[in-house]
Amino acid sequence: MTMxxxxxxxxxxxxxxxxxxxxxxxxxNLTIExxxxxxxxxxxGSGKTTLVxxxxxxxxxxxxEVLFKGVPVTDTSHERGVIFQNYSLLPWLTVGQNVYMxxxxxxxxxxxxxxxxxxxxxxxMVSLSPAINKRPKELSGxxxxxxxxxxxxxxxxxxxxxxxxxxxxxxxxRGNLQDEILNIWSKDKRTALLITNDVDEGIYMADRIxxxxxxxNATLGPEFTIDIERPxxxxxxxxxxxxxKNRNAIIEYLMDIGNERKSVSNETYExxxxxxxxxxx
Amino acid sequence: xxxxxTLNKITQLMGFGFLKPITVLFTGKPQKEDIVNFLxxxxxxxxxxxxxxxxxxxxxxxxxxxxxxxxxxxxxxDQGQEAADEMRACIASGEISCQPNTLPSPSQVWASFKTLxxxxxxxxxxxxxxxxxxxxxxxxxxxxGKDPITYTGRPSFVDQIFTSLKTVFAGFLLAxxxxxxxxxxxxxxxxxxxxxxxxxxxxxxVSPVVWLLLVFMIVKTLTKDSNSDSAFIISFISVGLCSxxxxxxxxxxxxxxxxxxxxxVAKVLKLGPMQKVFKVILPSSLPLIFTGLRITLSVAWMVxxxxxxxxxxxxxxSFVWEEFQNGAIDSNSKIIVAMxxxxxxxxxxxxxxxxxxxxxxxxxxxxx
Numbered sequence: 001m002t003m004x005x006x007x008x009x010x011x012x013x014x015x016x017x018x019x020x021x022x023x024x025x026x027x028x029n030l031t032i033e034x035x036x037x038x039x040x041x042x043x044x045g046s047g048k049t050t051l052v053x054x055x056x057x058x059x060x061x062x063x064x065e066v067l068f069k070g071v072p073v074t075d076t077s078h079e080r081g082v083i084f085q086n087y088s089l090l091p092w093l094t095v096g097q098n099v100y101m102x103x104x105x106x107x108x109x110x111x112x113x114x115x116x117x118x119x120x121x122x123x124x125m126v127s128l129s130p131a132i133n134k135r136p137k138e139l140s141g142x143x144x145x146x147x148x149x150x151x152x153x154x155x156x157x158x159x160x161x162x163x164x165x166x167x168x169x170x171x172x173x174r175g176n177l178q179d180e181i182l183n184i185w186s187k188d189k190r191t192a193l194l195i196t197n198d199v200d201e202g203i204y205m206a207d208r209i210x211x212x213x214x215x216x217n218a219t220l221g222p223e224f225t226i227d228i229e230r231p232x233x234x235x236x237x238x239x240x241x242x243x244x245k246n247r248n249a250i251i252e253y254l255m256d257i258g259n260e261r262k263s264v265s266n267e268t269y270e271x272x273x274x275x276x277x278x279x280x281x
Numbered sequence: 282x283x284x285x286x287t288l289n290k291i292t293q294l295m296g297f298g299f300l301k302p303i304t305v306l307f308t309g310k311p312q313k314e315d316i317v318n319f320l321x322x323x324x325x326x327x328x329x330x331x332x333x334x335x336x337x338x339x340x341x342x343x344x345x346x347x348x349x350x351x352x353x354x355x356x357x358x359d360q361g362q363e364a365a366d367e368m369r370a371c372i373a374s375g376e377i378s379c380q381p382n383t384l385p386s387p388s389q390v391w392a393s394f395k396t397l398x399x400x401x402x403x404x405x406x407x408x409x410x411x412x413x414x415x416x417x418x419x420x421x422x423x424x425x426g427k428d429p430i431t432y433t434g435r436p437s438f439v440d441q442i443f444t445s446l447k448t449v450f451a452g453f454l455l456a457x458x459x460x461x462x463x464x465x466x467x468x469x470x471x472x473x474x475x476x477x478x479x480x481x482x483x484x485x486x487v488s489p490v491v492w493l494l495l496v497f498m499i500v501k502t503l504t505k506d507s508n509s510d511s512a513f514i515i516s517f518i519s520v521g522l523c524s525x526x527x528x529x530x531x532x533x534x535x536x537x538x539x540x541x542x543x544x545x546v547a548k549v550l551k552l553g554p555m556q557k558v559f560k561v562i563l564p565s566s567l568p569l570i571f572t573g574l575r576i577t578l579s580v581a582w583m584v585x586x587x588x589x590x591x592x593x594x595x596x597x598x599s600f601v602w603e604e605f606q607n608g609a610i611d612s613n614s615k616i617i618v619a620m621x622x623x624x625x626x627x628x629x630x631x632x633x634x635x636x637x638x639x640x641x642x643x644x645x646x647x648x649x
Contacts, residue, residue, distance in 0.1 A: 058548055075551075082549045088542040092564045101560065105550045155550075 003070045005034040005191055006055065006159065011064035013050055024050050026217045028064070030210070032193065037185060039194040039202035040220070041250065042212030043258070048195045049085065051212070052163040055193065056082045068159075078106045081157030083165040087144045089136040089151075096132040099123060099151045106155035122154040123147075126180065142173035149177070153184055159191040160184075167197065175234065178205055186230065199250050203243060204232060209250060213257050221257070224250055334387050341386040348381030377610050385614035390621075393614035401437035408432050436595060438615075442622060445596035448513065449578075449585045449630075452520025456577050460525040461570060464532025465563070474533060485526040489584040493519040493591055512594035519588050524581035531573025535566025568642035575634035582627045597623055 011028040014021045024047040032038050042048050053059045054066055057076040066073040068080065076082075089098050099119045107115065123132050126146035136144055145165060152160065162181070166174045182205055185192050196202050202209045203226055211221040228242050237243050349372050357365035371379040385393070411432045419429035436444070467473050496519045504511045539562050547561045589598025601619050604612040 056549065058545055076549050078551060084542065084545065086542060088546045090543060090546065090561065090564070092567075102550050105552060 004031040006032040007067040009065045011061045011066060014062040022216050024216060027219050030220060032191060034191055035189045037192045037206045039196055039206035039209045040212050041196055041199055041202050041209060043214045044197060046212050046214040047218040048212060049163055052161055052195055056080050056161050078155050079158045081152035081155050081160050083148050083152045083162045085164045085167060087148045089144055089147055091136050094133050094135055095128055095147050098147060099154050102151045103154050118154055122150040126150045142169050145169060162194045164195055199247060203246055211253055214261055337387055341384045344383040345381055348383045352381060380610055385617055389614045390617045393611050394618045397438040397618060401439040404437040441597050441600045445585060448517045448596055449581050451517035452581050453578050455521030456525035456528055460528035461532050464529045465536050468533040468536025489523045489587050492522045493588050512592055516588050516592045516594040520581050520585050523584045524577045527576035528573035531569045535569030536562055539565045571638040571641055575638055578634050579631050582630055586623060
């Protein structure tokens with residue numbers, strides 16, 4: 001049996017608080033092979049960001065194991081590049097400086113000229129060369145997200161982890177960036193994990209789609225394999241039978257668990273007998 | 282056109298946005314709205330200044346009359362009608378010896394201001410002459426290993442201003458050097474923050490006077506066997522200690538409340554602890570640190586006057602106190618002159634800090 005590239009075994013995460021804590025994720029089992037593009041779709045607030053942070057090493061699981069190339073994940077690593085949901089650029093640095101900071105950490109032994117060249121390349125790749133000396137506040141949302149993409153990729157990670165990277169963008173920019181990310185992924189055959197709330201985006205980009213049942217106690221649902229040949233064409237995709245079938249199946253599944261959630265929370269709460277205090281009498 | 286753009290930018294940055302109508306009038310092509318704007322933003326404030334002077338003039342006249350009537354009535358009660366008439370005539374004639382001592386009018390203050398400037402000219406000329414006269418002798422003294430003779434005459438009003446500025450900057454630098462590093466360290470560690478919080482909370486509200494006394498106790502002993510200028514040391518240390526709290530609290534708050542996203546970035550990029558502090562935490566807390574420094578400088582200037590007054594160290598504070606003790610006919614108006622100078626310098630210092638603060642802050646705060 002070959003070793004999985006990334007493996008999550010019975011992973012649970014509980015956030016402790018005064019009343020004992022809430023289990024956000026429970027019993028997550030996930031295997032990703034090298035070179036695969038996997039998308040996880042889920043509702044907002046279903047614990048997607050927690051899952052991402054577990055995989056990139058920002059937080060540790062309460063129980064279970066996260067294995068990256070067979071080794072438990074205990075800390076962040078340059079091998080796993082992260083594109084955050086909210087860009088997370090440092091506002092006091094220019095575009096170039098933001099990318100340079102990452103590159104310098106990833107390749108500490110390279111000369112300054114070499115690093116500058118890498119920065120230039122990646123900024124050009126996301127077509128932001130004219131804005132290389134601008135600060136994030138002077139950029140639009142889409143441009144900022146492209147900087148975040150450039151920063152993550154410039155470190156040349158083996159695996160790209162994306163936490164709803166395109167969530168805040170308009171449809172057009174979104175489409176362009178999807179293609180850019182796919183391009184980069186297929187060029188060096190990296191491994192990619194995309195977290196999204198957009199089923200269409202998942203089907204367009206990924207090899208496999210796994211829904212995340214909403215939290216608390218979020219867990220992964222059955223996976224859907226997307227057998228559509230690459231490169232995929234966005235316009236003809238709408239008429240593709242596999243696409244339609246998968247799309248309907250996933251949406252139906254998500255709707256079902258959505259309804260389930262509603263019926264689960266049918267509890268009635270008893271309100272205490274109180275009325276506003278009068279300050280007059 | 283380019284020039285007017287940069288001019289506007291500079292005035293905006295310095296918080297002099299209200300000057301924009303003037304720069305527009307002189308540098309661009311004024312439109313009708315610009316003229317209305319000019320009236321609103323320049324003419325109305327000018328009217329408010331006139332109103333202020335009017336109220337001041339009216340008030341000082343009323344106080345003058347009250348004081349004069351009291352004097353005349355007193356003369357009448359003590360020495361009879363003749364003395365009262367004499368007093369009335371004396372006051373009306375403007376004779377210095379019998380002028381009522383009360384709030385001076387704007388024109389008196391302006392006259393005192395000019396006197397003070399004249400006085401400064403006289404004193405600086407005197408100083409220069411002294412320097413020339415003693416230059417040769419001092420050279421000999423220095424060669425013989427003795428201290429040179431220095432000018433020990435009375436300082437002029439302008440000299441006092443510069444002494445005060447020197448003290449306030451020394452105090453400000455002391456506050457900066459103490460408060461920023463401690464604030465950073467406290468901000469980084471929750472343990473240190475909770476263990477030193479009591480100290481900050483207790484000493485923050487302590488009055489400048491008490492700080493002065495504390496510093497006096499310590500410095501007096503420390504400088505026992507040296508003949509350095511302990512009044513200056515005492516006053517600048519007290520100013521620093523009084524004013525550093527705002528910077529300390531703001532720095533600690535800025536450092537401890539760095540956006541979690543930035544911390545995550547630092548973790549994902551795997552920055553070392555030093556790099557994390559200098560490349561992520563400090564830059565992101567700079568706006569708050571400078572807010573603290575701005576408060577510190579204005580507090581420093583405010584307490585400086587009180588501390589100089591008490592510590593008998595030279596400067597505007599002791600100038601005010603000496604004039605009050607002096608009780609000469611123009612003492613009151615000199616005090617008012619000092620009041621305006623203190624206010625204007627305080628305002629300018631605040632503007633300088635605001636400019637720096639606007640330059641370092643990355644989320645464009647509007648000047649308050």
